[in-house]
Amino acid sequence: MSYERTELFIDGRWRAPSTAATSTVISPATGAAIGTIPQGGTSDVDAAVDAAGRALRSKEWGAISLEERVGLLSRLATELERTAATRAELTSVQNGMPITLSVGAEGAGPPALLRYYAAIAASVPVEERRPRLDGKGITVVRREPVGVVAAIVPWNYPQLLTMFKVAPALAAGCTVVLKPAPETTLDALELAAAAERAGLPPGVLNVVSGGADVGAHLVAHPGVHKVAFTGSTGAGRAIGEICGRLLRPATLELGGKSAAIVLDDADLTTITQGLASSSLLNNGQTCHLSTRILVPRQRADEVLGAVVAVAESLTIGDPLDPATELGPMVSERQRRRVEDYIELGRAGGVLATGGGRPDRDQGWFVEPTVFGGVRNDSRIAREEIFGPVLTVIGYDDLDEAVTIANDSEYGLGGTVWTADIDRGLEVARRVETGTIGINFYDPDLGAPFGGVKSSGLGRELGPEGFFAYQQLKSIYLPQSATPGDYPA
Template sequence: MTYERTELFIDGRWRTPAGGVTIPVISPSTGQPVGSIPLGGAADVDAAVDAAGRALRSPEWGAITIDQRVELLSRLAGELEKTVAARAELTSVQNGMPITLAVNAEGAGPPALLRYYAELARALPAEERRPRLDGMGVTIVRREPVGVVAAIVPWNYPQLLTMFKLAPALAAGCTVVLKPAPETTLDALELAAAAERAGLPRGVLNVVSGGVDVGTHLVAHPGVHKVAFTGSTSAGRAIGETCGRLLRPVTLELGGKSAAIVLDDADLSTVAQGLASSSLLNNGQTCHLSTRILAPRRREHEVLDVVAGVAAGLRIGDPLDPATEVGPMVSERQRRRVEDYIELGKASGTLAAGGGRPDREHGWFVEPTVFGGIGNESRIAREEIFGPVLTVIGYDDLDEAVAIANDSEYGLGGTVWTTDIERGLDIARRVETGTIGVNFYNLDLGAPFGGVKSSGLGRELGPEGLAAYQQTKSIYLLSPQTT
C-alpha cells in the first residue's frame, strides 16, 4: 500500500505548497519508499499563521459559546474514533511503532484527550469573582485563550503528542498551526482531513510540514502567541532562546535519561515484567524511559541477568505484526546513532545482551542491548540515546542511589522498584524529576507531565495542560459603597 499526499491544509483548504516540493516517505521496516508528502516553506507558514489569526477573531470560532466549542471537539473526536485502526497503522508504517502500542497510544489516545479537555473546559468557569483584599469591591478574574499556537511535534508518538497540544489549545479557544516531523506527516494530514469532516471552522487547525527551516520561521513568526514543542533538548534550547527574546510563552517537553532504582527488597519478577514498558517502550524511542538501572551492589549481577533476560526475550519483527514487541528505529540515521553508542558501551563496559543487528534482511533494526560494569560518568549513562540501550549501575546505599539518579542534566521520568510501597514513595520524593512511578510507569492523562532541568519547561496533560493555553485578565470593580 502507498500513501500519497501532495497538499498542505491551510485555512480550511487543501493547497499545494508554495515551492511545489514533495519528499518520499520511507518505511523503517524495509528501507523502501511507501508514499510521499508535501514539503512546506516560509510562505506556507505565513499563510497558515494569517489564517489562524483570522479564525481566532472570527464569529465562527472566536465568538461561539463553550457548549458550541465542546460540540465541535466532540465531533472531531468522533471522526478520529472511526479510524482508530487505520491511524494506528499509519504511525507504525512511518516510524516502526509496534502496532499493539500504536492502537492504544496513537489510535485511541487522541480522541480520548479531545473529550477530556472539552469537558474540562466546559466545567471551568470563564470568569470568577473574588473579593478584594482592601474591601473596596471585587475583582473579576477572566480566562481567555492565549491566541495562535505553534505546535511542533516529533516522530516518536506523533498523533498522541499532537493531541497533548491541540486538545487543550482548542478547548481553551486557541487556533493552531501544526508542524509535524517530516518522518510522520501522513498522520497529521489525516488529522486535518478529520477536522474538515467534523466541520472545524476554517483556520482553526492548519498543518504545514517541513524541516528545521519551517519550524524556525514558525517559532519566530510575529503572528504566533505561544509555542508548544516536544523534541530534543538541543532544539528546545534554541526555541526557548527565541521565545525568551520575544517574551513569548513556551512549553518545552524535551529529553530524558531517567533512572530505575531497584531497592534491595525488590521482587525481580515484578521488575522484569515492568521493564519492557518502563525502559524499552516503542523500541526505546520514548523520552521518559528508565534507561539507567540502578542496582544494590550485592544484587548487581542478579539484576543485570534479569535485565539482560528481558531484553533478549523481546520479540523483534514487523511492527504491523501484533506479536512484535520491538520494531525498527525510525530511520537509518537514527540506527547509526544508536549503534555508535553501542560501540562506546562495548569499549567501556560489559555487554550482557544484544549489541548488534537482528537477522533480518531489510529495515533499520537494532537488538535490545544491555551493558553492565558501567559508571554513571560514562557517556552511555549520561547522554540520551533514544534507542533500546540500557545500562546497569551499582550503588552501595540508598543515599548513593538517589545521588546517582539525580546526577544527570535531565529530570523527566523514573521508577522505584520495591516491595515496601512507603519506602518506595520516600525515595520517589527525593528524585529530581517531573514524573516517577513506583513499581510501574504509565502516563496519567489527567495529571501533569513534564520535566525539570534540561528535560523542559512547563507541563502538559491534566488541568495544568489546559491552563498553559489560557491567559488571565483581572477586571477591578469598585464597590458602590466606596464611591
C-alpha cells in the same frame, strides 16, 4: 501500500504548497519507499498563521459559545474514533511503533484527550468574581485563550503528542498551526482531514509540513502567541531562546535519561514484568524511559541477569505484526546514532547482550542491548540514546542510589522497584524529576507531565495542561458595583 499526499491544510482548505519540493516516505521496517509528502515553505507558514489569527477573532470560532466549541471538539473526537485503527497503522508504518502499542497510544489516545479537555473546558468558569482585599469593590478575573499556538511535534508518538497540545489549545479557544516531524507527516494530514469532516471552522487547525526552516519561521512568527514543542533538548534550547527574546510563553517537553532505582528488597518477577514497558517501550524511542538501571552491588549479577533475560525475550519483527514487541528504529540515521553509542559502550562497560543487528535482511533494526558494570560518568549513562540500549549501574547504599539518579542533566521520568510501596514513595520524593513510577511506569493523562532541568519547561496533560493555553485578565469594578450590575 502507497501513501501519496500533495497538499497542505491551511485556512480550512487543501492547497498546494508554495514550493515544489516533496519528501519520500520510507518504511523503517523495509527501507523501501512507500509514499510522498509535500514540503511547505515559509510563505505557507505565513498563510497558516494569518488564517489562525483570523479564526481567533471570527464569529465562527472566536465568538461561539462554550457549548458550541465543546460540540465541535466532540465531533472531531468522533471522527478520530471512527478512524482509530487506520491511524494506528499509519503511525506504525511511518515510525516502526509496534502495532499493539500504536492501537492504544495513537488510535485511542487522541480522541480520549479531546473528550477529556472538552469536559474540562465545560467545567471551568470563564470568569470569577473576587472581593478586593482593600474592600473597595470587586475584581473580575477572566480566563481567555492565549491566542495562536505553534505546535511542533516529534516522530516517536506523533498523534498522541500532537493531541497533548491541540486538545487543550482548542478546548481553551485557541487556534493552532501544527508543524509535524518530516518522518510522520501523513498522520498530521489525516488529522486535518478529520477536522475538515468534523466541521472545524477555517483556520482553527492548520497543518504545514517541512524542515527545520519551516519550524524556525513558525516559532519566531510575530503572529504566534505561544509555542508548544516536544523534541530534543538541543532544539528546545533554541526555541526557548527565541521565545525568551520575544517574551512568548512556551511549553517544552524535551529529552530524558531516567533512572530505575532497584531497592534491595525488589522482587525480580515484578522487575522483569515491568521493565519492557518502563525501559524499552516503542523500541527504546521514548523520552521518559528508565534506561539507567541502578542496582545494589550485592544484587548486581542477579538483576543484570534478569535485565538481560527481558531484553533477549522480546520478539523483534514487523511493526504491523501483533506478535512484535520491538520494531525498527525510525530511520537509518537513527540506527547509526544508536550503533555509535553501542560502540562507545563497549569501551565503557561490559556488553551483556545485544550490540548488533538482528538476523533480518531489511529494515533499520537494532538488537536490544544491555551493558553491565557501567559508571554513571560514562557517555552511555549520561546522554540520551533514544534506542534499545540499557546500562546497569551499581550502588552501595540508598543515599548513593538517589545521588546517582539525580546526577544527570535530565529529569523527566524514573522508576523505583521495591516490595514496600511506602518505602518506594519516600525514595520517589527524593528524585529530581517531573514524573516517576513505583513498580511500573505509565503516564496518567489526567495528571501533569513534563520535566525539570534539561528535560523541559512547563507541563502538559491534566487540568494544568488546559490552563497553559489560557491567559488571565483582571477587571476592576468600583466599590459601588454589585454582582447584579455587571452580569457575566
